Amino acid sequence: MATYNRVIRKLVVAFGDLFKDITLVRYNPDETESERFVIPITYATKELYVQRLQGDPDLDKRVQMTLPRLSYEMSGFTYDATRKQNTNIRNVGVSNSNGAIAQYNPVPYNFDFKLYLYVRNIEDASQVLEHVLSYFTPDYTIKLNMIPEMGIVREVPILLNGTEQDIVYEGNRDSDTRMIIWTLNFTAKAYIYGSISSVGLIKTSITNILNDISPSDSVILNMTLMNGVGNYKLGETVYQGYNLSTATASGEVESWTNGRLTLTNVSGNFISSRPIIGSSTNANYTFESYQFTPVDLAKVIVVPNPTTANVNDSYTYTTIISESANGANVVIPSTTSYIIDLNTENKYIDLL
């Protein structure tokens, strides 16, 4: 489905809205008011036939045109790297149906606008310019409801970059009457938004809390007998590495029975692909799996209340904590290669 949030159209409308009710007051020489009127404004780049249909619908226009008048156009836009945000961050909103919608961070762009002012009198232009320019310091910020579905309301600064005048007043007697056109260049610092997608909600959190392995705990290694020689001796120090002094992992033999090596005082990380060498017996085998005895201390389950709560709803939590003294004998199967990591191997957090 095409991504179209009508952001550009909204910016064009919002920019024009700033100048839709500029009132010009004409003054007599004694500076009393003569008359006042709202200056008409149109979007500049209309189709020619639309210009004719709007400008002279009955083909009976009795003057050349009506002045003063304003017109404007969006002349282009460029990427603004200075306002770049993390692309992976998603904003979340409420879906019309049950659930949530999400949209990645928008892309910053600078939108260039040109505002044209066509007047008959220099005095008229001076008044309009003084009025408009005083509000741009050099920016004026408007607040736009950019993506209503997501509830995104953005403050968009509009910068006045500069002004240019084009007064054609020289020529021979066949020349047209004097023409005064001012061009005001603006930049609106806005964003282009991507597509909106539906996302699931995490409604249940389960946390298992297990005990931690300490060096004094025992670890049982199931050795691969066909790939080794010798017998480990009770109390012997075993290690992995070139020698004991530079071992990457070591432990003390607690028992050696039927290919099961039980170690205590383990330090370092034993790797299944490397042999475990006995420091005095020189026995060496690799292991194919290992066992330890973690104790399931507690389980914490958290669910929202009510369980039908949606994004932006008001809800509380229901937390169920269950404690247990029963340990579970966990066997870690051998796949290709794994590491006994005393810091992380025994901790689990399940998110459903």
Add this chain to the structure above:
Amino acid sequence: MATNHYFNLYGSKPEQRIIEDLIVESIKIMGTDVYYLPNDNDQARDLLYGEDPVKKFKAAFAIEIYPSNVTEYSGEKEFFSKFGLEIRNQVSVIMSKRSFSHRVPQDTFTRPREGDLIYIPFLNGTGELYEIKFTNQTKDFFMLGRKVPYFYELELEKFKYSQEFIQTGDTEVDSIVADVGYTLNFMVELGGLSGILDYSFGEIVFQSPDLTLANATATAIVQSWSQPNNILSVTNIFGDFVTDNLIIGQDSNAQYNLVYYDTLNPNNKEQYDNEYIANSASIIIDTSENNPLGSL
């Protein structure tokens, strides 16, 4: 004297008058009637910028002209620009000096002045308003040695209307303002004691705390009055008209209460985007803050 004094080709006043008679008669036979609208407010001219922001055209003098363009307008004609449709028609017309001096008060307007207007009723079927951009007095090149011109050739450009006052008393000419000027529709209801009267075309209407024009806080000129619908169309607005206040006609003494009007939706044939933009923006822009650019 070097020229032959038996021939007087450059000083015979009777012959000059014959030529002038023939020119005037030719224009009367072959020409058409137009209106000459002089600017009555040139004392308000801005001498620094050399312009007239508050031009007022209060008289229309009927006078005959002969159009020099016989087949087509000159100029760029229909021109589509960033400001919409501009009709850059230009024409040249011949106006005899004698007719001008007969039709137009010579104490104030001794010649057709640049910046004054010519209304040509037959052009485009509905009439067109032109501005004199140049008065050429040498077109006849001093025929028979006459020092003053027999006629003027006026270079005309279709008028760029800039909300000037046009109140000549001629209904056709004055109705131009209602077509192209900033015209507001006031919705009114019976209010004052004289509510049953009708506003009249071209009169001044006003709002005033003491019901007198002298202390008016807002004035305008009536362009039309639709009694069944209670809609009053006005142009050339001074001040802010306030709802729930009487609008009084200076001449008619009609008095109605102002109920509603929309400054962004003038009653003009030409369509602008002000109201469309306002309506579209109302659902986009956070309306908790006002737009300060729109108020003076």
